[in-house]
Amino acid sequence: MKLNKIYCSLLMLAISLIISIPKNTEAQTCGFGCFGLSGFYGGYSYQKYDAGGLNSFIDFMNNNGNYPSTGTQLEKFKAASGFRIGANIFRFNYKNLLVSVKGYYQYLKEEHESSNKVDALITSNKFSMNLNYWGVGVDLGVSLSNSFDLKIVDAQVTFHSADLDVSQPSSSSKNIETQYKNGKSATGFSIGCGFIYKISGDYLSLETTAGYTNFIIKEMYDNKENSFLGPNNSYVSGENFISGGGLFLSAQINLGIPLY
Numbered sequence: 001m002k003l004n005k006i007y008c009s010l011l012m013l014a015i016s017l018i019i020s021i022p023k024n025t026e027a028q029t030c031g032f033g034c035f036g037l038s039g040f041y042g043g044y045s046y047q048k049y050d051a052g053g054l055n056s057f058i059d060f061m062n063n064n065g066n067y068p069s070t071g072t073q074l075e076k077f078k079a080a081s082g083f084r085i086g087a088n089i090f091r092f093n094y095k096n097l098l099v100s101v102k103g104y105y106q107y108l109k110e111e112h113e114s115s116n117k118v119d120a121l122i123t124s125n126k127f128s129m130n131l132n133y134w135g136v137g138v139d140l141g142v143s144l145s146n147s148f149d150l151k152i153v154d155a156q157v158t159f160h161s162a163d164l165d166v167s168q169p170s171s172s173s174k175n176i177e178t179q180y181k182n183g184k185s186a187t188g189f190s191i192g193c194g195f196i197y198k199i200s201g202d203y204l205s206l207e208t209t210a211g212y213t214n215f216i217i218k219e220m221y222d223n224k225e226n227s228f229l230g231p232n233n234s235y236v237s238g239e240n241f242i243s244g245g246g247l248f249l250s251a252q253i254n255l256g257i258p259l260y
Contacts, residue, residue: 038087038088038089038090038091038256038257039087039088039091039254039255039256039257040085040086040087040088040254040255040257041084041085041086041087041088041104041207041252041253041254041255042083042084042085042086042252042253043083043084043207043250043251043252043253044081044082044083044084044250044251044252045081045082045083045084045106045108045248045249045250046079046080046081046248046249046250047079047080047081047108047131047213047245047246047247047248048078048079048245048246048247048248049077049078049079049080049131049213049215049242049244049245049246050242050243050244050245050246051076051077051078051129051241051242051243052239052240052241052242052243052244053219053229053239053240053241053242053243054077054127054129054164054228054241054242055076055077056239057228057229058074058075058076058077058127059076061074061114061125062074062114072113072114072115073114074112074113074114074125074127075112076112077110077112077127077129078110079110079246080108080109080110080129080131081108081109081110082106082107082108082109082131083106083107084104084105084106084107084250084252085104085105085106086102086103086104086105086135086252087102087103087104088100088101088102088254088256089101089102089103091256093143096142096143097140097141097142097143098139098140098141098142098143098149098151099138099139099140100138100139100140100141101137101138102136102137102138102139103134103135103136103137104133104134104135104136105132105133105134106131106132106133106134106135107130107131107132107133108130108131108132108133109128109129109130109131110128110129111126111127111128111129112126112127113125113126113127114126123169124167124169124175125166125167125168125169126165126166126167126175127164127165127166127167128164128165128166129162129164130162130163130164130165131160131161131162132160132161132162132163133158133159133160134158134159134185135156135157135158135159135190136156136157137154137155137156137157137190138155138156139151139153139154139155140152140153141153141196146198147197147198148195148196148197148198149195149196149198150193150195150196151192151193151194151195151196151207151209152193153191153193154190154191154192154193154194154209154211155189155190155191156189156190156191157187157188157189158187158188158189158190158213158215159185159186159187159188160185160186160187160188160215160217161181161182161185161186162181162182162217162220162241162242163179163180163181163182163220164179164180164181164220164228165177165178165179166178166179166180178222179222179223180220180221180222180228181220181221181222182217182218182219182220182221182241183221186215186216186217186218187215188213188214188215188216188245189213189214189215190211190212190213190214190248191211191212192209192210192211192212192248193209193210193211194207194208194209194210194211195207195208196254202256202258203255203256204253204254204255204256205253205254205256206251206252206253206254207251207252207253207254208249208250208251208252209248209249209250209251209252210247210248210249210250211247211248212245212246212247212248213245213246213248214244214245215242215244215245216240216242216243216244217240217241217242218240218241219240219241220241228241229241
């Protein structure tokens with residue numbers, strides 16, 4: 001629901017700005033966007049990833065736990081979704097060749113919960129993964145028509161951080177809440193391609209991208225520097241907490257601002 005409100009707000013802002021643009025803008029001596037475009041965008045992202053160490057720990061929990069017919073096991077972590085906001089720092093169209101320099105922030109989330117019933121007491125384990133990305137890079141493309149552009153290559157350097165919120169039962173009636181973080185951000189990369197549909201010329205467009213993102217997060221620690229995977233990764237035989245990225249899909253609304 002929150003994401004839908006963000007998209008609606010972005011769309012209403014874009015439409016308001018388009019309506020407010022003076023009609024004589026294109027008639028200026030320099031012409032519309034003769035030095036290129038800048039702008040902002042916001043949208044939705046879906047990202048697969050390989051949480052090798054985390055999923056091995058979940059296997060350990062599931063295989064050594066007591067899950068009767070009234071309980072559920074904890075599912076493995078495979079894909080997260082969330083929002084992306086960013087800026088087209090510079091976008092230039094030269095003889096239908098498109099070049100863009102841009103940066104963005106992305107927040108993704110995935111969570112799972114297990115339950116167990118012993119006598120009249122119901123206990124639960126809840127794991128919530130939050131992935132935060134910063135990315136900067138370029139994309140190269142061609143203009144296919146007045147309405148469509150093709151992004152041939154969208155390549156970016158990415159900087160990843162993560163936190164895992166864990167809620168587990170204790171001897172008391174309340175669950176123990178613990179947050180684990182990876183500390184220093186991990187560097188990765190993203191490469192993809194996509195399409196841009198121009199809703200209103202260069203002012204407002206819809207952009208879709210598909211590709212592959214790769215990154216590694218070795219370990220996660222709580223505020224007392226305790227390792228999530230145990231001393232020397234003893235719980236999972238030396239696996240990284242997140243051992244790789246995966247395919248991603250994103251859709252966003254671009255708001256273009258001409259540079260003169």
